[in-house]
Amino acid sequence: MFKKFASLLALVAVLATITITNVSAAPLAPTFRVSVFANPSSFNPANENTTISVTSTGDIDDLYAYVLYPSNQLYIFPSTNHVTMTAGTKSFVWTGRSLNEANGAALPSGNYIVKVYAKNASGTGVAQTVITLNSSVIDNPTAPSITNLRANPASFLGNGSGSTTLSFGVSDDANLTVAIKKGATTVRTFAGYTSDLHADGTYSIVWDGKDTYGSYVAADTYVAEVTAKNADGSDTETTTVTVGQASVSSDIVTNFELDPSGTWDPSDDTLQIEFDLEEEVDDLTIEAVKGNTTVEILSDENLDNDNYEEEWDGTDEDGDYVAGGLWNIVITADGDTVSLPITIAYEQPGITSAFVTKESFDPTKDEYTTLVYKVDTASDVTVEVYQGTHRELTLVDEESVNKNKWYAVKFDGTDEDGDEVDEGDDWSFKITATNSTDDDVETVESVEFSVEEDDVSNGKSNVTNDAMEPVIFDDEDSSDGLELAYCIDEDADVFAAIYKGTSAGSNSKIDLLDYVAQDAGCHTISWNGKDEDNKKLDDGIYTYKLISKTDNSKKDNEVGKFVVGKTTGKTTPNPTPDDDGDYSCSMYSDMYNADGTELCDAIGWATARGIFHGYPNNTFQPYKDISRAEVLKVVLEGFEAALLPANGTNLGFKDLNPAGWYMTYLRTAQFHNMLEGYEDGTARPENNITRVQALKFVLEASQSFTGQLVKGGTASYVDVDYTKWYAQYVGAAYTYQLFDANYTGSQVYLHPDQLAKRGEIALMLYRLNKEGFIK
Numbered sequence: 001m002f003k004k005f006a007s008l009l010a011l012v013a014v015l016a017t018i019t020i021t022n023v024s025a026a027p028l029a030p031t032f033r034v035s036v037f038a039n040p041s042s043f044n045p046a047n048e049n050t051t052i053s054v055t056s057t058g059d060i061d062d063l064y065a066y067v068l069y070p071s072n073q074l075y076i077f078p079s080t081n082h083v084t085m086t087a088g089t090k091s092f093v094w095t096g097r098s099l100n101e102a103n104g105a106a107l108p109s110g111n112y113i114v115k116v117y118a119k120n121a122s123g124t125g126v127a128q129t130v131i132t133l134n135s136s137v138i139d140n141p142t143a144p145s146i147t148n149l150r151a152n153p154a155s156f157l158g159n160g161s162g163s164t165t166l167s168f169g170v171s172d173d174a175n176l177t178v179a180i181k182k183g184a185t186t187v188r189t190f191a192g193y194t195s196d197l198h199a200d201g202t203y204s205i206v207w208d209g210k211d212t213y214g215s216y217v218a219a220d221t222y223v224a225e226v227t228a229k230n231a232d233g234s235d236t237e238t239t240t241v242t243v244g245q246a247s248v249s250s251d252i253v254t255n256f257e258l259d260p261s262g263t264w265d266p267s268d269d270t271l272q273i274e275f276d277l278e279e280e281v282d283d284l285t286i287e288a289v290k291g292n293t294t295v296e297i298l299s300d301e302n303l304d305n306d307n308y309e310e311e312w313d314g315t316d317e318d319g320d321y322v323a324g325g326l327w328n329i330v331i332t333a334d335g336d337t338v339s340l341p342i343t344i345a346y347e348q349p350g351i352t353s354a355f356v357t358k359e360s361f362d363p364t365k366d367e368y369t370t371l372v373y374k375v376d377t378a379s380d381v382t383v384e385v386y387q388g389t390h391r392e393l394t395l396v397d398e399e400s401v402n403k404n405k406w407y408a409v410k411f412d413g414t415d416e417d418g419d420e421v422d423e424g425d426d427w428s429f430k431i432t433a434t435n436s437t438d439d440d441v442e443t444v445e446s447v448e449f450s451v452e453e454d455d456v457s458n459g460k461s462n463v464t465n466d467a468m469e470p471v472i473f474d475d476e477d478s479s480d481g482l483e484l485a486y487c488i489d490e491d492a493d494v495f496a497a498i499y500k501g502t503s504a505g506s507n508s509k510i511d512l513l514d515y516v517a518q519d520a521g522c523h524t525i526s527w528n529g530k531d532e533d534n535k536k537l538d539d540g541i542y543t544y545k546l547i548s549k550t551d552n553s554k555k556d557n558e559v560g561k562f563v564v565g566k567t568t569g570k571t572t573p574n575p576t577p578d579d580d581g582d583y584s585c586s587m588y589s590d591m592y593n594a595d596g597t598e599l600c601d602a603i604g605w606a607t608a609r610g611i612f613h614g615y616p617n618n619t620f621q622p623y624k625d626i627s628r629a630e631v632l633k634v635v636l637e638g639f640e641a642a643l644l645p646a647n648g649t650n651l652g653f654k655d656l657n658p659a660g661w662y663m664t665y666l667r668t669a670q671f672h673n674m675l676e677g678y679e680d681g682t683a684r685p686e687n688n689i690t691r692v693q694a695l696k697f698v699l700e701a702s703q704s705f706t707g708q709l710v711k712g713g714t715a716s717y718v719d720v721d722y723t724k725w726y727a728q729y730v731g732a733a734y735t736y737q738l739f740d741a742n743y744t745g746s747q748v749y750l751h752p753d754q755l756a757k758r759g760e761i762a763l764m765l766y767r768l769n770k771e772g773f774i775k
Helices: 002-024 598-608 628-638 663-671 691-706 727-735 758-770
Strands: 034-039 050-056 060-068 074-076 083-085 088-094 110-120 123-133 146-152 155-157 164-170 174-182 185-198 201-207 220-230 233-244 253-259 262-264 271-277 281-290 293-303 307-312 325-333 336-344 351-356 369-375 379-387 390-401 407-411 424-435 442-451 463-469 482-488 492-500 509-518 521-527 540-549 555-564 742-744 747-749
Touching: 034 110, 034 123, 050 060, 050 110, 050 123, 060 088, 083 088, 146 220, 146 233, 155 262, 155 336, 164 174, 164 220, 164 233, 174 201, 185 201, 233 325, 233 336, 253 325, 253 336, 271 281, 271 325, 281 307, 293 307, 351 424, 351 442, 369 379, 369 424, 369 555, 379 407, 390 407, 390 424, 463 540, 463 555, 482 492, 482 540, 492 521, 509 521, 598 758, 628 663, 628 691, 628 758, 691 727, 691 758
Parallel strands: 155 233, 262 336
Antiparallel strands: 034 050, 050 088, 060 074, 060 083, 060 110, 110 123, 146 164, 164 201, 174 185, 174 220, 220 233, 253 271, 271 307, 281 293, 281 325, 325 336, 351 369, 369 407, 379 390, 379 424, 424 442, 463 482, 482 521, 492 509, 492 540, 540 555, 742 747
């Protein structure tokens, strides 16, 4: 055994020497590239392992890999030491255990560096990645678990004046231990709950404030600890209990009571303080005391003997709510003092539901995922994006949210600089819901997702860019229904269905398409949000499933989630003008600093009129490009045109989906000669639109729906070709400043071929409203 261990150390020493030489020497520049990837990049060796894949663009004559943690320890992979490989990918498994053996000792938790050296005649390539071990986290689904451990009340008077009831549930038969602790010292254990076997179920125990020896404990905060253990594992949960002391009567002050008693949330109601004075007093004070902090509630003089009642709202002299914890309400009357404890506990927000619409997406294909969540009390919510333990960016920062309303936050896979993030399956949203009154009271939950390349598969028609809009559908506030959008990269038969719940495996579904032949490209399915009996769907989470099947019967499928329920209303706010007729746009998180600008007024006005709406993540995105179909929609809405219903045809344009969301707008525009299409027979509704193309739509809509031709004088744009088709429209743009002009000295530029933005169109319609062309 000793000789084997010595041999291993010698091998480690050789590898370490090689490593130092390769790093410090100036190697040849290789003609190949080598990379390494671990899937998953974070795992628990107690019941998981990871696959490490090495990819090379060229043949390798000498390849070896190792895992390093910390820098003075080397864990070797015998199967990958000095081996050859052809161009492509070579994979091996790491168990996270000693010597990479299945039954070896689990390595300590931490970040391990996987390093790969690859060499051929052209030079040496080096690659590395990081794997996180969570050895201390052993998730055994069959182990017992403690649930809903509570102490009610969370504080009580000691010395025989009160008690608390500990209640909890246990999921499986287990040996239960219940103890009261102060620090590491066990103060009290309970007969029948000292490792005795109990069946799964719910239990309750009364603690009267006595220790194991029958003496009353001192006033302080204690920990109630419950442990459940059986052959499959164990679980321990704790909660705190405060034992107070009271002096509720003196020669002068009697019948001293607090309502509520025990535990109190100042954000819910006020504290009633009642007492009697048995004689006249010259000076009386009521104070709330916690450690070195004192808040004066009342100071009065010359009071008669009578019964009294005072209120405290839980705020200090500055009007701020005091911190949670054990406080004493102290009454001092001519030197006599009485006191009662009260535990201030602000409600802890609960994140009742949180999920992502897409568990994996590819930002390189403009895909995205949306976090959807709901809390059970009004809270301040922060949403951050993490890769592993690294925070990548913050999407929502302490936003006030209402209870029992659904909220949605979109992530498009780009960082704060607009760059696409790295691929990996270790991404997550971190949701922090904080009590609006006390920011020390919070709940944190994480929802995982993956960022990965959605490669086109041979023989399959890849389904990409699938999404249901809106993500949160409130059928009482919306009559527009929903739209399921997606793209296929080859001609295929497409199946689409809706399922109740978080998976697409149940029998309860609504078929939207039953293998309908569709051309390669992007498509939209419009749906009224009702089931096959034309009834409204129950509130809850739903899953859609898309399947594409080619002629060779190869299939590709995608699933995603959405919600039917009460929305926050934030995606379609309804601002009202102030006394000066100006609108606010601060309901959008990306417009919070724009109040007072004309752009803000325009966006607020357009939102109030229902012309424009925001996005599920509560943004407006004024500088986002706008498509032809979107411009037609907002222009027709702006002029309050009578919309013609879709007629089930593609209106003669080969690229239109008869069920597309835009069909009613395109049919109306075609009827009023606003939509002509292109020579190849397409309408290109999803194409972005230039400034002058948008200008044409707007001015022709004015003439069609108001009878007013918006005329302008001579325009002096230096970058406009007045022989072009759009020359007849630019005069109006110049006269009424429908676009913000760009000046260089005295020369003014229109930039006619520049793509139009959402904010620009809102401004154009707003300015026409100011000029009286839109009422």
